[in-house]
Structure formats: structure tokens, C-alpha cells
Amino acid sequence: MNVTPHTAMPVISVDKLRVTAQTDKGEEIDLVSDIRFTVQKGEVLALIGESGSGKTTIAMALMGYARTGCRIAEGNIHVAGTDVTSLTPAQLRAFRGNKVSYIAQSAAASFNPGMKILDQVIEPVVIHGTMTRKAAKAKAIDLFRELALPNPDTIGDRFPHQVSGGSYSV
Ligand SMILES: Nc1ncnc2c1ncn2[C@@H]1O[C@H](COP(=O)(O)OP(=O)(O)OP(=O)(O)O)[C@@H](O)[C@H]1O
Ligand SMILES: [Mg+2]
Structure with missing residues (x-):
């Protein structure tokens, strides 16, 4: 009898994610830090937080993207078996809209x-x-x-x- 528990790889795994922004004075400040979560196949995850708390920043990081003036400074991001932060621009183009997509909240x-x-x-x-x-x-x-x-x-x-x-x- 096989008693090994089923340990499926999560579809999304984020560990120690930190996204920073450059201030007008040239300082780098954290927008989000030490973000950790996993999403298993079939699971739905809702990020809840006040306006400006970093929900969109985290969602965009799953596509390996940070807005102008911002950067993914730290962390491991795996989506559908891909190590997102290691991708080249060409690999990111092949990945986005194929393995991961973003739908903005307003039409x-x-x-x-x-x-x-x-x-x-x-x-x-x-x-x-x-x-x-x-x-x-x-x-x-x-x-x-x-x-x-x-x-x-x-x-x-x-x-x-x-x-x-x-x-x-x-
Ligand atoms: N291009 C940018 N440069 C610097 N800071 C930015 C930039 N874009 C967003 N921010 C800041 O990043 C922080 C997180 O913003 P984010 O859009 O992720 O929040 P949110 O939780 O999605 O908010 P909302 O509920 O309003 O959609 C905010 O403090 C915002 O001002
Ligand atoms: Mg948002």
C-alpha cells in the first residue's frame, strides 16, 4: 500500500517577495516586503487590503513585472513551474499571456x-x-x-x- 502523502507542486509560490520604489530623492523604499504564499491547483486566493497596500504590486510581480520606477528587489516567484525572476525579456514575452495573465479591475x-x-x-x-x-x-x-x-x-x-x-x- 502506498501511504506517501500527495504533495503536489503549488501552481503559484511566492517567497520573501520585496518590491521597491525609487523616491524623488533617489532613496529606495519598500512597497511590499516579505510576502509569502502558495496557491494549489484549483485553489482561489483573494488578496484583501486597503487601497495602496500593495495588492496590484503583488499581482504584477507574478508576471515578473514592476511598474515604472519600481523593481522586484528580492524574492522567489514560481508560476506554473517557471522561475519568473530568472526570465529574459524574450522569455517573459513568451510567458505572459500564455502561462499567466492579468485582468485589470475596471473594464x-x-x-x-x-x-x-x-x-x-x-x-x-x-x-x-x-x-x-x-x-x-x-x-x-x-x-x-x-x-x-x-x-x-x-x-x-x-x-x-x-x-x-x-x-x-x-
Ligand atoms: N510607479 C510607481 N512608483 C512608485 N510607487 C508606486 C507606483 N505605482 C504604485 N505605487 C505605490 O505602490 C503602493 C502599492 O500600490 P498598489 O497599486 O499595489 O496598491 P493596491 O493595494 O492595489 O491599491 P488599490 O486597492 O487602490 O488598487 C502604493 O503606495 C502606491 O502609491
Ligand atoms: Mg490595485
């Missing part, structure tokens, strides 16, 4: 105002070669229909400002 911030909706919905899978443009477009329209968006066949031809932000009417 206005999520969408690029200069691109048609369909083009940006299918952009990651087309860039990563996961699907052809034609197949991705068909799948996107299926999803628009499943979400009960109005005019699912053509809504993707609109720019973000040409659709309603939340209500059903357009």
Missing part, C-alpha cells in the same frame, strides 16, 4: 481604447500561436454569444468606447 483599464474589441480578445492566443486567427475569432464569437452580449457576430468590430460599460443596452 476601462482592461481594454486598449485604440483597438477593436475582437482584435484584443484574440490577441494573446494569436500572438502565442495557440490558435489561428480564424479559429480564435469563431471561439470569441461563441463566447460573446454565451455571455449574452448583444449582436455577438459584430460586437467585436466595435472599439471599447462604442459599447456600454456594464448595462445590457448598447
